[in-house]
Amino acid sequence: xxxxxxxxxxxxxxxxxxxxxxxxxxxxxxxxxxxxxxxxxxxxxxxxxxxxxxxxxxxxxxxxxxxxxxxxxxxxxxxxxxxxxxxxxxxxxxxxxxxxxxxxxxxxxxxxxxxxxxxxxxxxxxxxxxxxxxxxxxxxxxxxxxxxxxxxxxxxxxxxxxxxxxxxxxxxxxxxxxxxxxxxxxxxxxxxxxxxxxxxxxxxxxxxxxxxxxxxxxxxxxxxxxxxxxxxxxxxxxxxxxxxxxxxxxxxxxxxxxxxxxxxxxxxxxxxxxxxxxxxxxxxxxxxxxxxxxxxxxxxxxxxxxxxxxxx
Amino acid sequence: xxxxxxxxxxxxxxxxxxxxxxxxxxxxxxxxxxxxxxxxxxxxxxxxxxxxxxxxxxxxxxxxxxxxxxxxxxxxxxxxxxxxxxxxxxxxxxxxxxxxxxxxxxxxxxxxxxxxxxxxxxxxxxxxxxxxxxxxxxxxxxxxxxxxxxxxxxxxxxxxxxxxxxxxxxxxxxxxxxxxxxxxxxxxxxxxxxxxxxxxxxxxxxxxxxxxxxxxxxxxxxxxxxxxxxxxxxxxxxxxxxxxxxxxxxxxxxxxxxxxxxxxxxxxxxxxxxxxxxxxxxxxxxxxxxxxxxxxxxxxxxxxxxxxxxxxxxxxxxxxxxxxxxxxxxxxxxxxxxxxxxxxxxxxxxxxxxxxxxxxxxxxxxxxxxxxxxxxxxxxxxxxxxxxxxxxxxxxxxxxxxxxxxxxxxxxxxxxxxxxxxxxxxxxxxxxxxxxxxxxxxxxxxxxxxxxxxxxxxxxxxxxxxxxxxxxxxxxxxxxxxxxxxxxxxxxxxxxxxxxxxxxxxxxxxxxxxxxxxxxxxxxxxxxxxxxxxxxxxxxxxxxxxxxxxxxxxxxxxxxxxxxxxxxxxxxxxxxx
Numbered sequence: 055x056x057x058x059x060x061x062x063x064x065x066x067x068x069x070x071x072x073x074x075x076x077x078x079x080x081x082x083x084x085x086x087x088x089x090x091x092x093x094x095x096x097x098x099x100x101x102x103x104x105x106x107x108x109x110x111x112x113x114x115x116x117x118x119x120x121x122x123x124x125x126x127x128x129x130x131x132x133x134x135x136x137x138x139x140x141x142x143x144x145x146x147x148x149x150x151x152x153x154x155x156x157x158x159x160x161x162x163x164x165x166x167x168x169x170x171x172x173x174x175x176x177x178x179x180x181x182x183x184x185x186x187x188x189x190x191x192x193x194x195x196x197x198x199x200x201x202x203x204x205x206x207x208x209x210x211x212x213x214x215x216x217x218x219x220x221x222x223x224x225x226x227x228x229x230x231x232x233x234x235x236x237x238x239x240x241x242x243x244x245x246x247x248x249x250x251x252x253x254x255x256x257x258x259x260x261x262x263x264x265x266x267x268x269x270x271x272x273x274x275x276x277x278x279x280x281x282x283x284x285x286x287x288x289x290x291x292x293x294x295x296x297x298x299x300x301x302x303x304x305x306x307x308x309x310x311x312x313x314x315x316x317x318x319x320x321x322x323x324x325x326x327x328x329x330x331x332x333x334x335x336x337x338x339x340x341x342x343x344x345x346x347x348x349x350x351x352x353x354x355x356x357x358x359x360x361x362x363x364x365x366x
Numbered sequence: 367x368x369x370x371x372x373x374x375x376x377x378x379x380x381x382x383x384x385x386x387x388x389x390x391x392x393x394x395x396x397x398x399x400x401x402x403x404x405x406x407x408x409x410x411x412x413x414x415x416x417x418x419x420x421x422x423x424x425x426x427x428x429x430x431x432x433x434x435x436x437x438x439x440x441x442x443x444x445x446x447x448x449x450x451x452x453x454x455x456x457x458x459x460x461x462x463x464x465x466x467x468x469x470x471x472x473x474x475x476x477x478x479x480x481x482x483x484x485x486x487x488x489x490x491x492x493x494x495x496x497x498x499x500x501x502x503x504x505x506x507x508x509x510x511x512x513x514x515x516x517x518x519x520x521x522x523x524x525x526x527x528x529x530x531x532x533x534x535x536x537x538x539x540x541x542x543x544x545x546x547x548x549x550x551x552x553x554x555x556x557x558x559x560x561x562x563x564x565x566x567x568x569x570x571x572x573x574x575x576x577x578x579x580x581x582x583x584x585x586x587x588x589x590x591x592x593x594x595x596x597x598x599x600x601x602x603x604x605x606x607x608x609x610x611x612x613x614x615x616x617x618x619x620x621x622x623x624x625x626x627x628x629x630x631x632x633x634x635x636x637x638x639x640x641x642x643x644x645x646x647x648x649x650x651x652x653x654x655x656x657x658x659x660x661x662x663x664x665x666x667x668x669x670x671x672x673x674x675x676x677x678x679x680x681x682x683x684x685x686x687x688x689x690x691x692x693x694x695x696x697x698x699x700x701x702x703x704x705x706x707x708x709x710x711x712x713x714x715x716x717x718x719x720x721x722x723x724x725x726x727x728x729x730x731x732x733x734x735x736x737x738x739x740x741x742x743x744x745x746x747x748x749x750x751x752x753x754x755x756x757x758x759x760x761x762x763x764x765x766x767x768x769x770x771x772x773x774x775x776x777x778x779x780x781x782x783x784x785x786x787x788x789x790x791x792x793x794x795x796x797x798x799x800x801x802x803x804x805x806x807x808x809x810x811x812x813x814x815x816x817x818x819x820x821x822x823x824x825x826x827x828x829x830x831x832x833x834x835x836x837x838x839x840x841x842x843x844x845x846x847x848x849x850x851x852x853x854x855x856x857x858x859x860x861x862x863x864x865x866x867x868x869x870x871x872x873x874x875x876x877x878x879x880x881x882x883x884x885x886x887x888x889x890x891x892x893x894x895x896x897x898x899x900x901x902x903x904x905x906x907x908x909x910x911x912x913x914x915x916x917x918x919x920x921x922x923x924x925x926x927x928x929x930x931x932x933x934x935x936x937x938x939x940x941x942x943x
Contacts, residue, residue, distance in 0.1 A: 086816025091449070092833070094823065094853030095527060098543045102525035106599055131600045137442040138622075139600075146622045209658075216662075218655035223664065308652045310623030323816055 059348065066340040073336045074124070074329065078117055081320075081328050088133040088323040107133065107326075120329070129330035134322045140330035143315055150220055151311035154230060154303070155296035159289070161235030166242025167285065171273065173243070174250035174281070185243060192240030201233040201306040218308040230307040234300055238292055242285055250281035283353055290346020294339035421663035422646075427913050427934035430643035432927070435650040435659065437669040439623050443604040445580040446519045446526045452669075456647060457580040459628055459927050460611040464493050464512070464562075464577040469918045469926045472746065472839050474574040478507055478584070478612065479562075488569035495560040498635040501586050502609075502616045509556035514596075515584040517549045523597040528581035531837070534570040568873050571881065572840040579837060586610040614640045614928045623649055641916075641931040660686075660909045661942060666932075667917070668909040673788075676731055676907070684939045686909045690919030691735055693742050693836035694904035695844065696792075698781065702858040702897050704828050706777055711768035713896040718754055718761035719803040720796055726902060729791050734902035739893050740834075741844040741885070742903045744921065748841045748882045751890045758803040765804050773805030781810045783831035784818040792901070793831065822856050832856075835904070839922055841885045842872065848892055859897035864888050912936040 089095050089103050104110045108119060123130055129140035169185040176182055208229060209217035216226040253259060254277055262272045301313025312331065319327035422433040436455055441448040445457050466477040479493040499507040516535070519526050522544040533539045536553030540546045553565030566573060576582055589610040593601035602608055609617050614634045619627035626647040630640050648665065650656035653672045659665045671679065671687060679687035700707045700716075707713055722736035735743070739750035762772070770776050781797065783789040793810040800808050813821060821827050834854070836843045846852065846868050850860040867888040875881035893900075906923035913936045916929040 084816070086820045090816055090819040090823070091527070092819065093527075096530060096542075096853065098522060099525055099527055099529055102523050105523070106525055135439075135441050136447045136599045137444060137602060137604055143622065217658055218652060219659075223662070305652075308650075308655050314623075321815060 055348075055351075058351070059344065062344050062347065066337075066344070069340060070333065070336055074121070074333055075117075077329055077332045078120065079113075081323070081325055082113065084323065086323055088325060090323075107131070124333070129333070130326035132327050133324040134319070134327065140326050143327065144312065144330060144334055147310060147312035147315055150309060151297055151300055151304070151313060154220070154227075154234060154300055154309060154311060155293055157227065157231035158235035158238065158296050158300075159293055161231055162238035162242050162292070163285075165235070165239040167246050167282065169239070170243040170246030171250055171278070171281070174247045174254065175269075175273065177251060182247075186247065189240035189243040192236050193244075195237070197233050197237065197302045198306065200236055201229070201303060204229050204233055205306070220307070220309040220311075226307075230303050230309060233306070234296060234303045238296065241288065241292070245284045245288055246282055249284040250277060253277045253281040256280075279353075283350060286353055287346055287350040290342040290344070290349070291339070294335075294342035297338055298335040423663035423666055423911055423913065424934075426646075426666065427932045430641070430932060432642050432645045432914070432930060432932065433664065433666045434645055434647050435656050435665045435668040436626075436647040437649070438651050439649040440626070443609065443617070444599070445583040445585060446515070446524060446528075447599050449527050452647075452649070454580060455925070456626060457583070458578075458613070459615045459645060460609070460613045460617060461580065461583045461585075462499075462613045462634075463579070463583050464495075465574050466926065467575075467578050467839075467922065467924055469916075469920060469924065469929055472920055472922055472924065474578070477577070479577075482574065488571070489566050491564045491566070491573065492557075493562040493564065495562065496635050497560055499612060500633040500635065501612050502631055502633055503586070503589075504633060505586070506559065507584060507612050508559045509562040510559070511584045511587060512562050513549075513554055513556050514587045516552070516554050516582070518585070518590075518596050519581055520549075520552065521597050525599060526581060528579070528837075531576050531579055531581045534566050534568075534573055534576075536565045536567050570873060571878070572838055572842060575838040575840060584612070586612075615642075615645060618644070625649075636928065640928050642927060645927060657909065660911070661938075663911070663938065665909075666911040666914050671907045671909050673731055673733065676733060679909070682939050682941060684912065686911060686938065686942075688908045688910050688917075688919055689733060689905050690923070691742060691744070691921055692904040692906045692923055693745065693839060693921045694833060695737055695740055695742060696734070696831075696833050696901045696904060697737070697740065698796075698899040698901065699822065699827070699830045699832045699856050700897055700899060701825055701828055701830075701856075702895075703825070706768070706770070706779065707828055709768045710895055711764045712770070713899070714754070715761040715764040715768065715804060716800060717896055717899045718757045718764070719800055720899065720901065721756050721799055722901060723756065725792065725795055725799075729795050730902065733905055733907055735905065737900040737903045739889055739900055740847070740898060741841045741889060742836075742921065745836070745841050745844075746839045747878070748885060750841070751886050751893070753890055753893050761803060765806075770806070773807075776806045779806065779808050779828050781808060781829045781831065782813055782818060782821060782827050783810070784815050785812040789831050796901075825856060825858065829899075830856075832898075833904070836922075841882070841889075842868070845885060845888055845892070848897065857897035859892075859895060861891065861895070864891050867891075912938065 089100055101110070108116055111119065120130070127141070129144070132138050132140050132143060135143065169189065173182040173185045205217045208215045215228050216223040217229065219226040220230070221227065259272060259277055262276045263269075297312070300311060301317045303309070304311045304313040305317065315327060316331040316335075319331060425431070426433050437452045438450070440453045440456055441450060442453070443456055443460065445461060462477045464477055464479040465474040465482070467473070468475050476496070478495055478499045480496045482491055482493045484491055493509075495507060495509055497506065501507060516532060518524055520529050520532055520538050520542045522542055529542045533542070537546060537551045538553070541549060541552050555563045557563055589608065590596065590601070590603050593603040593608065606617055606620050611617070612634075614631055614636070615628035616631045617626070618629045619625070627644065629644040630642060631637065634640065650659070650665070650669055653670055656665065656668045656670070657672050657675055660668050676687065679685050700713050702708055707716070726732060726734050726736050738752040738754065741748065741750040743749050765771070765773070781793050783793050790810070790812060797808040797810055800806050818830075822830050822832070834844065834847065847854045848857070848859050849855065849865045849868055850862070867884050872881050872884045872888070875884055906919065910917055913933050915931045915933055917925055
């Protein structure tokens with residue numbers, strides 16, 4: 055198991071390295087620079103700014119200097135927010151984004167597992183088609199559509215819930231969490247339906263039924279654990295995706311998380327901020343993928359023995 | 367508060383898996399504990415803070431705290447490093463310049479300097495500093511603090527975007543460009559602790575106005591040096607607990623992307639006039655959310671008002687909506703080197719075919735003032751000339767003279783703008799006006815902000831949307847844009863007579879009237895050549911809670927928080943809540 059984890063960690067290093075290199079050169083290739091502004095920047099001022107941010111060095115020297123800083127965990131000063139380091143901005147936004155991602159994930163699990171299991175009990179009937187069609191709509195509906203729709207209905211028309219902020223007005227966490235969780239709920243529903251269908255056709259389920267156990271007990275006690283393995287495998291990448299992909303929701307609801315900084319950094323050509331967020335989020339994605347692989351292996355005895363080197 | 371009731375039952379939801387002794391302990395915990403924990407966590411998390419209480423406005427009115435919607439999250443608080451409108455609001459609450467603006471007339475009045483004198487025909491200004499002006503650590507604000515701070519603001523290594531604000535000072539420009547290395551040669555001297563002598567290149571009538579711009583503010587030298595070099599941009603000297611300032615308020619809390627809190631300063635020289643006990647600034651980038659926060663009394667004051675809500679607000683009796691002309695002009699830049707707009711008649715025809723009244727009425731909901739020139743009207747008493755008006759017949763005649771009768775042979779024309787819905791609407795309206803009045807085909811193209819800035823500075827366009835917001839109340843701030851090779855000219859317009867009027871004659875005019883007459887002459891010349899197509903003058907648009915008093919709408923949208931008071935007896939009009 056340890057060898058498995060170590061080898062996966064080693065594989066992650068070149069992946070992250072490629073991400074850094076590609077991002078570094080791509081942002082420099084984009085037209086416009088961090089100091090372009092509506093009012094023209096005097097040439098002498100621009101020179102001074104470039105010197106302060108090391109932009110006066112040749113590109114390859116900038117690249118190696120950046121890698122050097124990165125090795126020490128320094129993501130550099132932000133261009134847009136002078137006086138703040140990228141590290142500081144990231145860590146101020148991370149708890150908020152993580153909290154939002156956690157609620158969204160919980161919502162996704164609650165709704166998704168319930169709907170998926172429900173559908174799997176009577177496959178190819180109305181009880182299956184209705185939740186699964188809803189799930190399909192959920193997958194197809196982007197959050198920049200669902201968010202404003204929810205705001206319109208619950209925030210403006212019914213006036214039940216606040217439409218922006220995070221932790222400032224009671225209840226302001228509800229709509230963003232639902233918006234972000236909805237698409238994932240749909241995935242979870244489809245995954246748990248498929249997983250459950252497979253398990254429910256297994257012999258040990260037949261045995262359980264033959265013992266005379268009531269159907270709900272068969273499902274909850276015996277089928278669920280195996281049926282949800284695909285969902286567990288999905289959780290890691292899903293959480294990483296929630297962290298990285300929350301920028302739309304954060305923008306709609308004015309949430310002070312990572313995502314908004316990420317998108318604005320791109321618009322501002324805030325080189326260090328773009329790089330810092332990309333590196334940080336890609337490391338998270340790699341990490342969560344690893345965690346979910348380990349968890350799936352731990353849940354699934356067959357996979358576990360394979361990894362531990364126990365042969366086929 | 368209704369949502370709380372709707373969902374708090376979730377926590378008591380239990381499943382009833384109890385009596386199956388045959389399962390393992392782990393399995394039981396797994397099936398019983400996990401779902402309940404999940405639900406509980408969710409309910410607790412989502413509803414944290416449920417219960418509410420009084421609104422910010424109610425508590426603020428009681429405690430003397432103003433809740434202020436401040437637009438975007440500020441870049442920072444260092445007066446010589448950051449730029450921008452939200453930053454301006456914050457810095458001017460924390461710091462004070464040598465002179466401030468009267469909130470009603472905008473004429474300069476004493477700030478750190480009690481008074482000032484002009485000598486040598488206006489080329490030398492002597493500022494007499496108020497001996498009671500104190501830093502928030504109790505030290506006196508001295509003339510040498512200004513010398514040090516202006517050195518920092520102008521130093522070639524600082525990278526101050528607004529260094530040019532001090533270029534009227536003798537040798538300042540040469541120092542900033544690194545042509546002279548000794549700051550002693552720059553025209554600013556501390557004669558003693560309270561006397562600051564400033565020598566200018568030429569008489570600069572608006573120089574006193576610049577003393578209220580944050581780039582000319584003093585910072586506390588010892589505090590900065592404690593955290594780094596004079597020219598460092600990245601030190602934490604502006605953080606809570608570190609910052610030393612000299613304004614009416616002091617910084618008490620700064621939560622990134624949440625709020626910035628300030629409290630009244632006990633050491634500010636004019637503290638007896640300050641009524642507020644504190645101010646909370648909120649980043650409010652989303653206009654719709656900001657309006658909603660205002661409506662539920664989370665904010666006393668909003669930075670803007672959403673365009674589609676304005677008609678509704680206007681109809682309210684005692685409306686909290688406040689609109690005033692603003693020192694900014696929205697216009698189209700014309701590249702005078704690119705056909706067909708290299709022909710002055712084409713430029714004139716296009717400009718005359720824009721029905722600005724209609725545009726302001728229909729697209730802009732009366733939130734702007736039609737503009738026929740670059741300088742906004744009543745810029746400290748200056749009114750720009752209007753040498754043309756909406757005249758489609760004359761426009762068609764001019765276009766025919768230029769060789770395109772009824773649009774025949776028209777080679778096409780492209781308008782570029784930075785991606786934003788408001789700019790698109792205006793571009794589409796103008797495209798239609800030009801099509802219907804002149805029968806010419808126009809394409810419009812949006813570009814991402816930095817790409818657009820790049821196109822404009824490289825002059826890679828035929829017609830480009832542009833806006834200019836004045837930094838100080840003086841026509842010079844608009845007219846010097848179009849001097850030959852001016853950094854913000856971008857049109858290719860070049861006229862030595864115009865340059866001479868703006869750079870040489872106007873600054874030396876003995877009286878305000880004569881100076882304004884020279885500006886009128888220059889501006890007439892500019893609009894005859896039409897390197898820009900003026901469209902409208904901006905307005906400031908705020909929602910102001912009725913309990914807030916002492917906010918005067920003015921051309922600079924300049925709010926001096928020192929004069930603001932809160933009257934708890936007044937509430938939002940009926941029909942809004």
